[in-house]
Amino acid sequence: METTSRTAATAADTILVIGAGGQLGLELTHELRQLYGASNVVAADVREPKNDEVQQAGPFELLDVLDKPRLEDVIRHYKPKQVYHLAALLSATAEKNPKFGWQLNMDGLFNVLDAAIDLGVQQVYWPSSIAVFGPDTPRHNTPQLTVMNPNTVYGISKLAGEQWCEWYFRKHKLDVRSLRYPGLIGYKSLPGGGTTDYAVDIYHKAVAGQPYECFLKADTYLPMMYMPDALQATLDLMHAPADGLTVRSSYNLGAMSFSPEEVATSIRRHYPDFHISYQPDSRQQIADSWPASIDDAQARKDWGWQPQFDLNKMTDDMLLHLRLRQPVAEAIHVA
Numbered sequence: 561m562e563t564t565s566r567t568a569a570t571a572a573d574t575i576l577v578i579g580a581g582g583q584l585g586l587e588l589t590h591e592l593r594q595l596y597g598a599s600n601v602v603a604a605d606v607r608e609p610k611n612d613e614v615q616q617a618g619p620f621e622l623l624d625v626l627d628k629p630r631l632e633d634v635i636r637h638y639k640p641k642q643v644y645h646l647a648a649l650l651s652a653t654a655e656k657n658p659k660f661g662w663q664l665n666m667d668g669l670f671n672v673l674d675a676a677i678d679l680g681v682q683q684v685y686w687p688s689s690i691a692v693f694g695p696d697t698p699r700h701n702t703p704q705l706t707v708m709n710p711n712t713v714y715g716i717s718k719l720a721g722e723q724w725c726e727w728y729f730r731k732h733k734l735d736v737r738s739l740r741y742p743g744l745i746g747y748k749s750l751p752g753g754g755t756t757d758y759a760v761d762i763y764h765k766a767v768a769g770q771p772y773e774c775f776l777k778a779d780t781y782l783p784m785m786y787m788p789d790a791l792q793a794t795l796d797l798m799h800a801p802a803d804g805l806t807v808r809s810s811y812n813l814g815a816m817s818f819s820p821e822e823v824a825t826s827i828r829r830h831y832p833d834f835h836i837s838y839q840p841d842s843r844q845q846i847a848d849s850w851p852a853s854i855d856d857a858q859a860r861k862d863w864g865w866q867p868q869f870d871l872n873k874m875t876d877d878m879l880l881h882l883r884l885r886q887p888v889a890e891a892i893h894v895a
């Protein structure tokens with residue numbers, strides 16, 4: 561993967577990724593290790609990752625971000641210049657466990673921001689989400705600055721987190737950077753507990769030759785992004801010169817917008833018999849409160865954001881890679 565510039569960290573700098581076993585963390589850790597050298601990128605997670613690439617390809621630390629003394633020990637030991645703090649409860653899970661969702665998403669962020677200031681970390685990356693928007697927000701082409709009023713625990717915690725990031729930037733000159741990710745879709749790992757996750761599961765079912773029962777309605781449009789674009793955006797933002805950044809809460813970030821029905825149609829170009837049915841559950845309400853598409857003009861202007869993948873291009877790539885991971889007998893079922 562090409563990145564536009566590499567000014568933020570040099571090859572010898574150390575980087576800490578907290579939540580390295582998650583959907584984004586797994587891929588970001590891999591990408592950072594390619595860029596900076598495996599031994600310079602410390603992966604940390606609350607659990608031993610199921611995918612042992614994270615653990616075996618470079619340094620790994622078991623770390624609960626709510627355990628501040630342990631977090632500080634890890635930072636003191638490795639002296640990272642950058643920390644990527646990705647540990648969070650996603651929307652559907654946080655709705656089921658609101659107090660813990662709030663605690664993990666907020667106290668975890670405070671621990672990282674405070675430790676960064678106290679221990680001399682230069683840059684912090686923290687992901688926000690389309691969940692910061694709510695039912696009062698303009699749904700189409702949602703602007704960077706608009707009515708927010710999120711109505712999920714996850715969204716409330718992300719919006720509060722954004723404001724805190726901006727506050728730490730203003731008050732403490734901490735170089736915090738953030739993106740409002742749309743739903744992220746990748747083939748390397750399964751996401752956990754998100755409302756947009758149907759768009760990952762559906763591909764796994766298609767490749768396994770199984771029908772898919774979707775928990776959202778057929779015509780539910782949400783902003784989405786393929787993982788390579790998300791990685792590119794993250795690294796481009798982190799490498800961008802600080803004086804060009806006008807947003808210190810979190811940047812709107814868009815790539816594509818589609819509905820479950822459109823994903824199924826895209827999949828049928830490869831698997832004509834693929835069957836989808838719809839059984840909306842509580843996640844429908846969450847999806848209905850979020851934007852359908854995002855205006856990311858500020859990100860394009862400030863640091864040159866430009867997505868590469870649309871729905872069909874993503875579908876082709878997802879299916880190709882998932883098939884390569886299938887047993888041989890199923891892998892011969894190619895379009």
Ligand code: SER
Binds near residue numbers: 651
């Ligand atoms: N993908 C997230 C979720 O569905 C939104 O940022 O919770």
